[in-house]
Amino acid sequence: MALTKKLLRIATRKSPLALKQANTVLQLLKQHWPNQPFELLPLVTSGDRLAVAGKGLFVKELEEALLDGRADLAVHSTKDMPAICPDGLFLAAICQRDNPLDVFISKQYASIQALPEQAIIGTASLRRQSQLLAYRSDLCIKPLRGNIQTRLSKLETGAYDAIILAAAGLERMGLTEHITELLADEFMLPACGQGALAIECRTDDLQLQSMLVPLNDPLSALCVRTERQVNTSLGGNCHVPLAVFCKPLSAHEILLRAKIGTSDGSFFIEDSQRGLLTEAWQLAENCTTALLAKGAAELLQAFTA
DSSP states (O other): OOOOOSOEEEEEESSHHHHHHHHHHHHHHHHHOTTSOEEEEEEOOHHHHHTOOOTTTTTHHHHHHHHTTSOSEEEEEGGGSOSSOOTTEEEEEEOOOOOOOEEEEOSSOSSSTTSOTTOEEEOOOHHHHHHHHHHOTTOEEEOOOSOHHHHHHHHHTTSOSEEEEEHHHHHHTTOGGGOOEEEOTTTSOOOTTTTOEEEEEETTOHHHHHHHGGGOOHHHHHHHHHHHHHHHHHTOOTTSOEEEEEEESSSSEEEEEEEEEOTTSSOEEEEEEEEEGGGHHHHHHHHHHHHHHTTHHHHHHHHHO
């Protein structure tokens, strides 16, 4: 394929983790296209300015840079991506998924089970909160925001007995020594797309799309897109306690699970579907239908009203 000689700009947030992730993609691109010039374009997003986590808030300015031509591609944490891309943009590649699980971090306690009654756990995620309280209704959940370093420093001050973070971010930043316990997906079902990096570009940039093909991991992409299909159908976002996770069981089979709970963890709706990779779309449809039949729409509406 003939390469474009123009400089290709990669839009990214300015946070340490986002820059690390963008540099990872940059190095992959350089491996495949060593003669093609690339450059990072770090941007401050609404999510960074407001210090809140919300699907879309970490993405909007990056997508605007793609649409107005300042950037050619953007690197995102897939879990931050809204269910639907704006007109003119799409997810061209989903890289090989890193660790999709959550982790428990504490300076004093070895596990969630070991926490004393009324222990304070930091998380801004309703998904994590509902699953934690389903296991330990006595726990006190308090909001925790900011980048990884900020959240770890808040734990150090003693403001929290423990915090919950995504394993992938800690692993990418080389901070795994802080992890106290890896939370199995049977206990803490991950968020849609957690652990996967997505590359977004313009739909009309066919040359760039062909350059991104080697960065797309087919199995990771299948699982993540299956999760996103359920998330889109249910209208999920970070303000609802919706967990969706699809994982390979073998070279030919996947397991899809979804769970929606009340914020206090007292009630859950869940479903699981198992089938062949070739049945992924139908598994997502079956999962969505089953959840809606159990009252998912009404449960989710309580958080979006």
